[in-house]
Amino acid sequence: MKYRAATIKDIAQALGLSTSTVSRALRDSHEISAATKQLVLEHAASLNYHPNPIALSLKEKKSRSIGVIVSEIANSFFSQTINGIESVANEKGYTVIISQSHESFEKEVRTLQYLASRSIDGLLISVSSATKDLTHLKALHQYGFPIVFFDRIIEDIATHKVMVDNFQGAYNATMHLLQQGYRRIACITNSAHLSITRERVAGYIAALEKHGIHPQPALIKYCFHGGMLLPEVTDAVNQLIKLKTKPDAIFATSDKLTTGCMRALKKAKVAIPGGMALTGFSNSDLIELLHAPITVVRQPAFEMGQVATELLLQLIESKRPVKEFETRVLQSELLIPPR
Amino acid sequence: MKYRAATIKDIAQALGLSTSTVSRALRDSHEISAATKQLVLEHAASLNYHPNPIALSLKEKKSRSIGVIVSEIANSFFSQTINGIESVANEKGYTVIISQSHESFEKEVRTLQYLASRSIDGLLISVSSATKDLTHLKALHQYGFPIVFFDRIIEDIATHKVMVDNFQGAYNATMHLLQQGYRRIACITNSAHLSITRERVAGYIAALEKHGIHPQPALIKYCFHGGMLLPEVTDAVNQLIKLKTKPDAIFATSDKLTTGCMRALKKAKVAIPGGMALTGFSNSDLIELLHAPITVVRQPAFEMGQVATELLLQLIESKRPVKEFETRVLQSELLIPPR
DNA sequence: GATTTTTCCGGGAACGATTGCGTAAATAAA
């Protein structure tokens, strides 16, 4: 005995009315008498009637759902961002469909096509570290499809963007190492073509130069998979360790990279910060429980999710095509462990 | 210039055919000539035609989407489970809609109603630690709505269930503490009415008794919010510490509780394992980087997600009402840090 | 050549809801 949800037709039949009357009564139209409205409302309640969102979607040509693509939900930064996204989306009656690219370009493209075919009304995306080719995003964008970039921005595509002040965050972290006396500071970072990589490396370099130190290319290691593959990070760290003039500190530009470095250093039996100091971007809430108390750059992830969603909904619900786009830059925070 | 997706009608018009013919051609019906099929297929491809899933949903009375309710996605165990869920759902063409209860009963009920109103085809749920009243779930279940429980099971409701051998996991962990010589072992656990709480506490007690130790109620602390609220855990730990005969080890029955204990012990300046040994359930991948190398019970989260989803899809796609239900019990693993 | 069968395709209803338009009855204005 399969459950069949009550429809407007059921109500109409039971009350001897037409479906249009019932529909209008439920929407509290002025052209329905108070008595009829009363009747309809009561019967709808008794049947536990709820309008079928699918039928509505078909009619309205919108699904009231938004897609989110991140590299990984098992990543504190992204799961916190998603919480922010859900908080505003749900309040506005939107469903959030989350997908993961796992830092793979192919997965990102597939997942995007899938979401598009599920007729989402808009997209929130932090591109994968492997994404260089942008045709999949540009195609969608050209159709006027609402997209908001967060965290990992695509500069080429004109739409709303939300990120932290990556330059400043990296600058502060590097400066903090410098102030503690470290001078040979290496940088382990993400794919070179990501916006966050460029900006964070720039901040790192600026801090070094501020201290009159020339940045050395050999000390900057790019990890194409963004730390998704541990060996990539381990190799980078090992290369640094084996340098004739070994660095005395590492600045890692992402969550996965920071913990990856820690793993690699532990494996190589290098003490932190004795053998090598470490600092980096991280939103993990376990940072304070790690064996070495490290300083981290923390992003306002929840807020970033909220802001991005607000901008997206604005785009979606706008009557006319939006021409002016915002780029919101939030501030990060430097968390220094108590000593 | 808003984008309008190509429809079957566009193809029909362009080719001078009827929509029924086009529809059949696309579905490779035998009553359409090879020539026409060819024509339609080519034109569909050139228009980048994709059937509108919303129209299909309306017709088929199914949305090809499943809902997932967990307490928190920012929890390694659940995010790993979700990865497992997505892997099989996506492969079968289903969308996964993830919602969080944040261990709140009200949020769980609201979220469930919301999902139901979005006409999902089935539900995967690990109930919140605050859930005692089951009417919301029972109502849905009575309508024949497909539900699969995972991790935190509801015994009362007859449907498929997936979990780990909680008793054995807890038994092994406690036994491991006993083998290391600890004798006064406390247990910090979740809400008393959760299935995982009952089973894990039972395993803990069985191990103690195996060693001829009488379990003491004062050493078992229940956290109603499952560690979602840190003070709850801190209080429990502090009470244990202040006992006349202080315990020498703590067994924590969940991820949040294990790290919560670690925080509390750190705050109270109790060394691990010197002042207090600690072991517990955890799927965090940062365990090996923590300041105290603790032994943890690790659950096959990914696999659990896969199995649960397979069972759910089986329920959803079954022609006749399913009467026989399975309870799959997976094995956990005891991760002992190298010394 | 006449009949039957097959092949191939179109018409139209249905899924659940909204909405523009038409209209009968009730009321108000003339």
Next chain:
DNA sequence: TTTATTTACGCAATCGTTCCCGGAAAAATC
């Protein structure tokens, strides 16, 4: 009383798709 206006409701189209029928033309059979 007649005309104009309002009130309160129904009809039917629409969204994109599938699928049950029905039927013309072609092919096969007698």
